Every structure is written in structure tokens, then in C-alpha cells.
Amino acid sequence: MRGIILLLILFWLSRLPGLEALPLHNDEGLHLSRAIEVWNLHPFWEIRDGKIINHWAIALFYPRNAPVFAGRIATVFVSMIGLAAGYALVRRRFGVTPAILACTLWIASPYLFFFERLAFSDAEAGALVVLALWAGWRLAQHGTIRRAVFAGFAFGLAALFKFTAAPFALGVALIVLLRARYPLQRRILLLVVVGVTVAATFVLPVGYLLLRGDDLFSIAFGWIGGGSGGQMGVGANLNMLAMQLTDFGVPIWSGLMVAGIVLLVAMRPRTGGLLALAVIVPLATVIVLGREVLPRHYVVALPALLLLGGTGLGVAIDGLPLILIEPLIRKEINPLLYRQRRALLAIVLAMLAVGFVAFALQSYTAPEHNRYPQAVWTEHFSQHSAGYGLREAMLALSQTIQPRSTTVIASMTADSCRRANFYAVEGMILTCADAPGLDAVKAALETQNIVYVLVEQVTGLRNIVSEAEALGAEAQQIAEYRRPGGESSQTVTLWRLERAEQTG
Numbered sequence: 001m002r003g004i005i006l007l008l009i010l011f012w013l014s015r016l017p018g019l020e021a022l023p024l025h026n027d028e029g030l031h032l033s034r035a036i037e038v039w040n041l042h043p044f045w046e047i048r049d050g051k052i053i054n055h056w057a058i059a060l061f062y063p064r065n066a067p068v069f070a071g072r073i074a075t076v077f078v079s080m081i082g083l084a085a086g087y088a089l090v091r092r093r094f095g096v097t098p099a100i101l102a103c104t105l106w107i108a109s110p111y112l113f114f115f116e117r118l119a120f121s122d123a124e125a126g127a128l129v130v131l132a133l134w135a136g137w138r139l140a141q142h143g144t145i146r147r148a149v150f151a152g153f154a155f156g157l158a159a160l161f162k163f164t165a166a167p168f169a170l171g172v173a174l175i176v177l178l179r180a181r182y183p184l185q186r187r188i189l190l191l192v193v194v195g196v197t198v199a200a201t202f203v204l205p206v207g208y209l210l211l212r213g214d215d216l217f218s219i220a221f222g223w224i225g226g227g228s229g230g231q232m233g234v235g236a237n238l239n240m241l242a243m244q245l246t247d248f249g250v251p252i253w254s255g256l257m258v259a260g261i262v263l264l265v266a267m268r269p270r271t272g273g274l275l276a277l278a279v280i281v282p283l284a285t286v287i288v289l290g291r292e293v294l295p296r297h298y299v300v301a302l303p304a305l306l307l308l309g310g311t312g313l314g315v316a317i318d319g320l321p322l323i324l325i326e327p328l329i330r331k332e333i334n335p336l337l338y339r340q341r342r343a344l345l346a347i348v349l350a351m352l353a354v355g356f357v358a359f360a361l362q363s364y365t366a367p368e369h370n371r372y373p374q375a376v377w378t379e380h381f382s383q384h385s386a387g388y389g390l391r392e393a394m395l396a397l398s399q400t401i402q403p404r405s406t407t408v409i410a411s412m413t414a415d416s417c418r419r420a421n422f423y424a425v426e427g428m429i430l431t432c433a434d435a436p437g438l439d440a441v442k443a444a445l446e447t448q449n450i451v452y453v454l455v456e457q458v459t460g461l462r463n464i465v466s467e468a469e470a471l472g473a474e475a476q477q478i479a480e481y482r483r484p485g486g487e488s489s490q491t492v493t494l495w496r497l498e499r500a501e502q503t504g
Contacts, residue, residue, distance in 0.1 A: 015076045019072050023391040031071060032422060048220065050162060050163030050221075051161065075117070089130075090310075094268070097318050101310040101311070101313045101349075108253055110355070111298075111299075113359070122162060132157075134154075135147070136173075140180040145193060148190040152201075159202075168300070171304075172194065178274055232291060249370065249371055260311065260312030279304040383458075388482075404426070407431055408431060408453070410431060410433060417433075441467075454495075455495060464497075472500050475497050476497075477496075
């Protein structure tokens with residue numbers, strides 16, 4: 001018990017500092033908006049993308065107050081549930097050292113560290129997948145209806161957080177079918193109970209959509225070939241996974257993970273091989289069927305893979321010296337063996353610290369200076385889905401707008417406007433309009449002499465000077481906020497528009 005408590009504290013201490021250092025991503029703004037709608041008695045607001053209840057966790061922290069922190073701390077708490085379940089699974093089957101290394105490899109992964117500090121549903125679904133796999137293992141051991149209901153609830157919870165967890169139903173089924181020692185007929189019966197329980201968890205959201213006349217998760221299903229999803233293909237998906245494993249900081253963590261999984265399967269083929277199968281088969285399904293697999297989508301599998309890798313390293317540390325010296329020697333009889341094990345453990349932990357500590361410390365203050373895969377860099381730092389520029393503009397409004405009561409029109413997408421307003425200070429919020437927002441600017445100029453316009457390049461007004469002249473106003477740029485990378489097409493600019501008849 002003390003081991004998991006210490007590991008959870010370590011996880012908490014590593015994730016909590018600088019939680020607001022990275023600006024809100026576009027999808028984080030969506031999740032925060034949905035969490036606020038929960039308080040407006042709309043618990044299933046806009047759930048067609050397959051993220052059904054992840055915003056409930058955010059709502060628990062009342063996101064109207066400190067929204068960025070509230071959204072991200074929810075992910076940290078849900079991830080801790082998965083870490084505890086992973087420790088319980090590994091500790092019972094493989095021992096203390098494998099359990100410690102399994103959780104430490106999870107904690108020290110820069111990839112998981114990055115996504116577990118965002119208000120995304122992916123890391124939450126990945127943690128709950130681990131909970132479902134642990135519940136499936138317990139079901140295989142005990143074979144009771146109560147265990148089956150719990151396994152179904154755990155997996156249903158993961159799928160309700162995000163549909164990308166759905167392939168891991170195969171993992172739970174494989175564990176029950178191949179691990180259980182009770183008759184096949186009972187295994188099938190219990191899996192039916194699991195399925196019925198999962199279906200029961202979807203009754204409310206599906207009923208809600210049907211009553212409203214909405215389609216059933218068309219956005220989510222479009223991700224699986226066809227629909228509006230992209231067409232990346234298996235090769236591109238594998239390449240995307242490889243980049244996540246090699247380009248997030250120093251790839252010591254991923255090398256140890258792969259080595260550990262190989263060791264686990266080689267040294268414990270029965271249990272370790274089955275667990276590896278239960279994770280790799282669903283992951284392969286994501287790679288084969290996914291048509292728009294983004295970096296964050298692999299978070300659904302990486303927690304389980306990291307647990308397996310750490311378990312394999314722990315099994316090797318516990319087992320290899322025994323093979324070289326003498327089977328079943330106790331610490332009291334052979335202190336040298338005990339020291340050898342602890343030395344190997346210390347070496348692995350030191351390797352993980354080398355690859356993780358610098359990445360984490362940089363993330364607490366200036367995350368844009370870390371090393372990331374190109375897809376992560378563009379999505380979270382340099383392009384309009386990132387929150388850079390918008391955050392800085394909103395925090396500076398009280399100094400750049402005179403008088404402060406003047407209307408500020410958001411020339412950007414509605415999602416970007418909502419996200420920017422989460423950074424509003426002193427009541428200075430943007431007036432949201434459909435991009436590019438020219439009609440809103442025109443309407444404001446008809447009633448006011450001066451109007452400010454915050455323009456997000458790409459989605460906002462392309463040539464605000466000429467647009468202002470057409471409306472009989474003069475446009476003056478007040479400030480410019482560049483995103484990391486310095487691309488002029490990705491800047492955020494603040495403009496002051498004044499009706500021409502009021503100027504000189």
C-alpha cells in the first residue's frame with residue numbers, strides 16, 4: 001500500500017506545477033465549454049464526436065472559476081485512477097519491483113506527461129482502459145457476475161470518455177477467454193454480462209440524441225474510415241506512432257518500454273504474453289482502421305504499453321540474477337544478490353530521470369522550448385489550434401484597449417473566441433461572431449465611433465485595412481502577438497477601427 005501511495009504522490013507532484021504554462025488548445029476550449037453547459041443542465045451538449053462524459057470530470061471543479069486549471073486538473077485525477085489500477089494488476093501478478101518500475105515508466109514518459117496535463121479526453125480514456133484491463137483480469141480470476149458487471153462498467157466508462165477506447169473491448173475479451181480456468185460456457189456468459197453492462201452505460205446518451213433527433217456519433221464514426229475523416233492509412237499511422245516514441249524529449253523512455261515488453265514476453269510468456277496481446281491487438285486495430293490518427297490518439301494505448309514495459313524490466317531485474325547465481329536465494333542468505341538487484345533498479349531509474357527531469361522542468365515554465373514531434377509542434381504551438389497569441393492578447397487587453405468599455409470583436413472561429421474568453425481579465429471579453437466577423441464589425445461601427453478587432457490570422461479577416469475603408473472607417477494596428485516559430489500567417493493582431501467622419 002505504501003508503494004502505490006508514494007507513486008501517486010510522485011505522479012501528482014510531477015503533473016501539478018506549471019499546469020497552466022501551455023495555452024489552451026482548441027479542443028480544450030471545447031471541453032471547457034461543455035463542462036460549463038453541465039452546470040446549465042445540458043450534460044450531453046454536442047457529444048456527437050464520441051467524447052460523451054469527459055467534460056463531467058471538468059464540471060466537478062466548477063470551470064467558471066480558473067477554467068484552465070480546472071480543466072487540466074481533472075485529467076490528472078482520472079489518470080491517477082489508471083495508475084493505481086495498473087499498480088494493482090502488476091503487483092499481484094509479478095511482484096513489487098515490476099510494479100514500481102511499471103508505474104515509474106508511466107510517470108517518466110514525456111509523451112504521457114504532456115497529454116496528462118491537458119484538458120483532453122485521450123489521457124483519461126487511456127487511464128480508464130488500464131482500469132478495464134485490470135477489471136478484466138480480476139474477472140478471469142474469479143468468474144462472478146459482480147466482477148463481470150464491474151468490468152463492463154469500467155470499460156463502458158473508458159468508451160464514454162472517448163470512442164478510441166472501443167477497440168480495447170478485444171483486450172478484455174482476450175484476457176477472459178484465454179486466462180480464465182472456468183468452463184468456456186461460463187466465460188461466454190460473463191462476457192455477455194460485460195457487453196450488456198457496457199450497453200447500459202450508453203442508454204442515457206443514446207436516448208438523449210434520439211429524443212433530440214441528432215445523428216448517433218457521426219463525427220466519431222467518421223474517424224474510422226469514410227465520413228469526414230482523413231485518409232492517412234496504415235503506413236502513415238505507424239509513422240505517426242514512431243514519431244511519438246522518438247521525438248518527445250530524449251527517447252530513453254520508449255527504448256526501455258520496448259525492451260521491457262520483449263523481456264516480459266520472453267520471460268513470462270503465459271501471463272506477460274497474454275497482457276501484451278490484450279494491448280497490442282487493440283492498438284493494431286486503431287492503426288489499421290483509423291483514418292485520422294493524431295498524436296493524442298495513441299494515449300489510449302501508451303499507458304498500458306508503458307506498464308508492460310516497466311513490468312518486463314522489473315521481471316528481468318528480479319529474475320536474471322537468480323538465473324546467474326542460484327534459484328530462490330533470499331536477501332538474508334545472499335546480500336550480494338540483494339545489492340545487485342537494487343543497483344540494477346537504480347540504474348534504470350537514473351536513466352528515466354535523465355530523460356524526464358529536464359523535459360518536465362522546461363514544461364513548467366516555457367514548454368515551447370522542449371523537443372516535440374512535428375505534428376505536436378504545429379497543433380499545440382505554431383498554428384491556430386494552439387492558444388499562443390490568443391492568450392497573450394487577452395491578458396494584455398486591459399493595457400491596450402482605451403477606454404476599456406469599448407467593444408472588441410473577435411475575427412476568428414467561434415471555438416477560438418470561446419477559448420480566448422477563458423483568459424479574460426477584469427471583465428474584458430470578446431464579442432464572438434461567425435468568422436471572419438465582418439458583419440459584426442459593420443454593426444458595431446454603426447452604433448460606435450471606435451471598435452477594436454482581434455484578428456486570428458488564417459480564420460479571421462485577411463485584409464482588415466481595405467475592409468475598414470469599405471465600411472467608412474480607418475484601421476490602425478495596435479499590437480501583434482506571434483506564435484512560436486514566428487510564421488507571419490499565424491499571428492494574432494489587435495486593430496483599432498475608427499469611423500472616418502470622427503478622424504482629423
